[in-house]
Amino acid sequence: MVHALSLAVPLAPVLVTWAGIGAAIAGALAVRRATRRFDAVARFLEMRIAATSSQARREQDATRRERKLAADLARKTEELEARLRERALLFEVLRESASSHDLDSVLRALVDRLGPALRFREVAVLIQQGERLAIRAAWGFTDPSTVLGRTIRVGEGLSGEAAAKGESVVVPDVAAAPEYLAFWGEVPRTGSFMSVPIQVKGAMIGVLALTRPPTDPLTEEETRYVEALADQVALAIHNAQLFEELEARSTHDALTGIANRRLFEERLAKALADSRRFGHAVSLLAIDVDHFKKLNDRCGHPAGDAVLVEVARVLARGVREVDTVARVGGEEFLVVLAGADEHEAAKVGDKLRAAVAAIELPGTKDQPLGRLSISVGVAKAREGETAEALVARADSALYDAKRKGRNRVSTWPPPSA
Secondary structure, eight states, rough: OOOHHHHHHHHHHHHHHHHHHHHHEEEEHHEEEHHHHHHHHHHHHHHHHHHHHHHHHHHHHHHHHHHHHHHHHHHHHHHHHHHHHHHHHHHHOOOOOOOOOOHHHHHHHHHHHHHTTTTTSSSEEEEEOOOOOEEEEEEEEEGGGGGGTTTETTTTTHHHHHHHTTSOOOEEEEGOTOOHHHHHSSSSSSSSEEEEEETTTEEEEEEEEEEEOTTSSHHHHHHHHHHHHHHHHHHHHHHHHHHHHHHHHHHHEEEEEEEOHHHHHHHHHHHHHHHHHHHOOEEEEEEEEHHHHHHHHHHHHHHHHHHHHHHHHHHTTTTTTTEEEEOOSSSEEEEEEEEHHHHHHHHHHHHHHHHHHTTTTGGGGGGGSSSEEEEEEEEOOOTTTTTTHHHHHHHHHHHHHTTSSSEEEESSSOOOO
């Protein structure tokens, strides 16, 4: 019995120990299960975070792509609009060349459209006249009249160089180009400059000169476009020049280059209409080269033609730009003097007679008077008088001058009549 009790007493701590172990194991298992659940939650959260981050990155990438596409679209739209503006400008140039046959009108329309459309500071069109280039149209200048009509030699300056070489001249910074003429100092010596030859079938007809401010320099693409535009400009100018030439042939004498009868009649009709409207005088000179047939028969038609050409030149040089000198027959000329009464007209006639007498050409010294001479008839338009009646009175005055010995000036009716 004693032994039994002695054996039973140590079993209690053992049982307690095993119970503790079991509890520890159970706790450990519980912790492990909790850890697994936590790990599972952590992995789930990591996956969610990763998924969210991935979605955010995809959204950011999409946003960046959208922004890039929007920027690309805006750039392409701007380029397309620029091309459309360029095509519209080409169309305007072509339309202008088709709708107008006046060269100056075509050139003015060209510079007025080209300057604003392509952001140029100044634009000028120079037309070739022999060995010189003359500015016929200008835009953007403070006072275009300061450059219009001025000329340079072919080969002079950058525009002259473009004409001489038949190639475009582009200067990014004119401040570094001593050969830049700056339109005789009428524009700043800053910015970029381009001079493009205007050619038709290889023949030089002019130059297109363009400037840009320093803040907006010419680009390579723009220079190519202007060169393409110059081809259309060339056609427009060429067509206007052809029409101008045909018009000149129909209104000017082929031999002497002065007005013919058709243009004389138009100018006289206008002068008479202005006289009735504004009340100023109009006079007419009828002029005939004395003994011209004798010179022609003696020296031949070439000599006679040379005399007519020189007489026409002297007559045209001896009157104002507002007056009209016309050849209306073989050796017959008529001169319309706007704003001149018979006394003033007679003075002009005598001045012209003296200028013709100074002409020295082969055969002139063998004329009956020992020199070339003209007879001049003067008539002042009367109130309500027709052009035909005025011409008839000037002719009567001319015949009177011839009856009195030629080389003189007569009025009709005579002062005493």
